[in-house]
Amino acid sequence: MGAQAAALPLEEELDRPSAEAAEPFEAFYRAAVDRVYRALVVTLGDPQLAREATDEAMTRAYANWARVRTLENPGGWAYRVGLNWANSWWRKRRRERIVPSAPPDTTVTPPDPAATAAGQALAALALPQRAVVVCRVLLELSTAETAAVLGVAEGTVKSRLARALAALRTALTDPSIDPESS
Amino acid sequence: MNRIDIPDEVAAAMRAAAAAAPPYQGDLAGVRRRGRARRQRRLATVAGAAVLVIGSATVAVPMAVDELTSGQVVSPGAAPTTTAPAQSAQPAQRLVVYGGYVTAENPQGNAGPLVAWPVEGDSTRAAFDRLRAEPDAHGVIGFPVEVLPDGAMVELDLTGLPEIGSLYQVVGLPDGRLVVLGAKERTYLFPDGSCDRDAGTAVDLPLLIVEPDRSVSRTGQIRTPCQPVELLAADADTAYLQRGGTTLVAYDFATGDERLLLARDSEGIVSMSVAGGRVADLRVGPVGSGCEVADRRSLEVRVARLDGGGASTHEIPVRGCATYHGPIQLSPNGRYLAVSYLEHSGTGTLAGGTPGIQVIDLAAGEVVVDRSLPRTDPDPRRGASGSVVAAAEIIGIAWSDPWLVRVAWLRPVPDGVHWLTDLVEVETVAVP
Numbered sequence: 384m385g386a387q388a389a390a391l392p393l394e395e396e397l398d399r400p401s402a403e404a405a406e407p408f409e410a411f412y413r414a415a416v417d418r419v420y421r422a423l424v425v426t427l428g429d430p431q432l433a434r435e436a437t438d439e440a441m442t443r444a445y446a447n448w449a450r451v452r453t454l455e456n457p458g459g460w461a462y463r464v465g466l467n468w469a470n471s472w473w474r475k476r477r478r479e480r481i482v483p484s485a486p487p488d489t490t491v492t493p494p495d496p497a498a499t500a501a502g503q504a505l506a507a508l509a510l511p512q513r514a515v516v517v518c519r520v521l522l523e524l525s526t527a528e529t530a531a532v533l534g535v536a537e538g539t540v541k542s543r544l545a546r547a548l549a550a551l552r553t554a555l556t557d558p559s560i561d562p563e564s565s
Numbered sequence: 566m567n568r569i570d571i572p573d574e575v576a577a578a579m580r581a582a583a584a585a586a587p588p589y590q591g592d593l594a595g596v597r598r599r600g601r602a603r604r605q606r607r608l609a610t611v612a613g614a615a616v617l618v619i620g621s622a623t624v625a626v627p628m629a630v631d632e633l634t635s636g637q638v639v640s641p642g643a644a645p646t647t648t649a650p651a652q653s654a655q656p657a658q659r660l661v662v663y664g665g666y667v668t669a670e671n672p673q674g675n676a677g678p679l680v681a682w683p684v685e686g687d688s689t690r691a692a693f694d695r696l697r698a699e700p701d702a703h704g705v706i707g708f709p710v711e712v713l714p715d716g717a718m719v720e721l722d723l724t725g726l727p728e729i730g731s732l733y734q735v736v737g738l739p740d741g742r743l744v745v746l747g748a749k750e751r752t753y754l755f756p757d758g759s760c761d762r763d764a765g766t767a768v769d770l771p772l773l774i775v776e777p778d779r780s781v782s783r784t785g786q787i788r789t790p791c792q793p794v795e796l797l798a799a800d801a802d803t804a805y806l807q808r809g810g811t812t813l814v815a816y817d818f819a820t821g822d823e824r825l826l827l828a829r830d831s832e833g834i835v836s837m838s839v840a841g842g843r844v845a846d847l848r849v850g851p852v853g854s855g856c857e858v859a860d861r862r863s864l865e866v867r868v869a870r871l872d873g874g875g876a877s878t879h880e881i882p883v884r885g886c887a888t889y890h891g892p893i894q895l896s897p898n899g900r901y902l903a904v905s906y907l908e909h910s911g912t913g914t915l916a917g918g919t920p921g922i923q924v925i926d927l928a929a930g931e932v933v934v935d936r937s938l939p940r941t942d943p944d945p946r947r948g949a950s951g952s953v954v955a956a957a958e959i960i961g962i963a964w965s966d967p968w969l970v971r972v973a974w975l976r977p978v979p980d981g982v983h984w985l986t987d988l989v990e991v992e993t994v995a996v997p
Contacts, residue, residue, distance in 0.1 A: 408597075409593060412593055412596065413593075416589060416591060417588075417589050420586075420589040420591075421583040421584070421586050421589075422583070424583065424586040425579060425582050425583050425586070430586050430587050433586070434589060434590065434591065437589065437591060438591050438595070438596065438599075441591065441596045441600075442596050442599040442600045443600070444600075445596055445597055445599075445600030445601075446600040446601070448600075495581055495584075495585050497577070497578055497581040498578075498581040498582045498584065498585035499585075500578065501578035501579055501581055501582035502582045502585070504578070505579070505582060516571075516575075516579065517579070519571055520571050520575070520576045520579045520580070521579060521580070521583055548571065548572065548575060551575050551578070552572060552574075552575060555574060555575065555578055
């Protein structure tokens with residue numbers, strides 16, 4: 384096995400929060416939740432799933448806040464928890480049976496051509512590549528931090544990022560080209 | 566280029582894609598509420614402890630149809646009464662499955678491990694990583710995991726309690742407590758050839774009741790010779806143990822006494838279950854071979870009251886080429902018996918089996934539910950040691966109430982190391 388970056392603790396490995404540790408969670412939540420959510424939207428390509436994953440990640444962060452607050456990058460931890468949760472087989476199974484309790488957002492906004500093109504280009508990437516790019520760009524993590532968040536080696540981060548960027552550059556330059564085939 | 570060496574146009578496009586997402590509509594209060602509930606679940610604490618109605622009087626009459634028609638939830642040892650059923654949000658029986666180690670055999674005849682571990686936790690993470698790196702590792706047993714009513718899985722991790730060895734069997738009480746049978750070695754629970762009967766190598770095993778905060782509230786001890794022992798059911802006062810595969814005993818926590826309840830002949834007993842003041846066992850009798858894989862067999866269900874008040878026997882038709890090796894489970898009131906099976910397609914491979922469940926109405930003596938469980942095709946990827954695809958296997962049955970039964974099974978997967986959460990499927994089956 385290749386060298387692995389230092390893994391972030393998993394939520395089950397963390398202790399219960401003390402009562403006095405509960406309050407700073409609100410500051411973290413307000414500062415990080417939208418960024419984590421949007422990172423998950425871009426990674427997963429499904430706003431509803433991203434919202435549920437964000438809720439789950441924040442719930443786990445709160446349940447483990449005494450330890451999560453001590454992490455160097457609680458937002459990255461929340462992103463990873465949400466991503467793992469969304470991609471788990473268990474989640475997929477349950478998701479098939481969920482009926483949304485609220486009607487979908489019917490707000491009509493004019494499509495942003497740049498956002499549309501970026502979304503299409505990102506959608507063509509493999510999910511691991513997408514996650515790396517999201518960590519580097521939207522969460523503004525370094526290579527080492529990205530490796531820690533995603534639980535992979537730094538070399539893996541670099542190689543995935545290089546392939547993703549090459550594909551994205553091509554797709555954004557000429558959207559008619561399938562990034563995966565470049 | 567920006568500070569992280571991402572082309573500016575790519576970064577700008579990604580930020581545009583993120584900004585185009587609909588706004589997040591979460592709520593902090595909801596997160597806190599669910600977070601608190603999650604902490605409680607992780608500790609196997611049941612908020613708003615369920616009330617279990619235990620019959621104050623048992624009626625010692627022979628088993629009859631009319632007494633099997635009530636639907637109340639009772640403790641395993643208590644016979645049904647006319648007491649009104651408790652209103653409880655918790656399942657009458659908690660669904661516990663075990664992560665662990667299964668050896669499958671690939672077509673080349675090589676044994677390869679299929680390792681399924683519970684949800685990630687302190688006790689399993691390191692072992693999981695080690696096994697994944699060393700696929701030929703052997704002899705590791707996982708920990709019990711509870712499948713909660715909402716589908717979440719919680720590891721019932723009791724390692725570190727000095728009273729308990731490295732292995733344990735668990736029965737979850739509806740009030741959140743656990744009845745635990747511990748052992749230092751697997752062979753204490755399931756002796757192998759190394760057990761020297763002549764030398765009388767009996768061992769003492771701890772039998773405990775563990776509170777949600779991990780404190781031990783009741784302690785007991787059983788002594789077992791070279792004989793398998795299994796904790797079948799329990800309530801706050803009594804643990805029901807299957808000894809030697811054929812004998813049922815009741816251990817009284819108050820006195821430490823062990824009482825023989827039932828001694829069956831050994832031939833053909835597949836499984837036992839205790840609930841609703843009754844014990845049921847499933848006996849499979851060979852009647853020839855009609856399928857390539859599975860023997861066609863007769864099924865016999867025997868039910869007896871724990872107080873000795875009555876017994877009945879039912880012959881159950883075998884389903885096609887099914888084999889019956891999995892668990893059975895009596896409903897909380899003892900009226901129904903859920904029986905697991907694995908039906909084979911006749912292809913000659915266990916991997917071709919489809920799990921299923923039959924529910925037998927013990928009052929009428931007939932099968933009222935026969936349900937094949939949805940089978941997910943195996944992942945086409947090869948495992949670490951070849952092409953092994955393990956058979957689907959039912960690993961747990963528990964009744965949520967007198968008419969709803971939850972069934973957990975492992976879906977077939979390639980040989981390899983897997984998280985239990987990636988393998989377990991759960992289906993709820995209703996009795997019409």
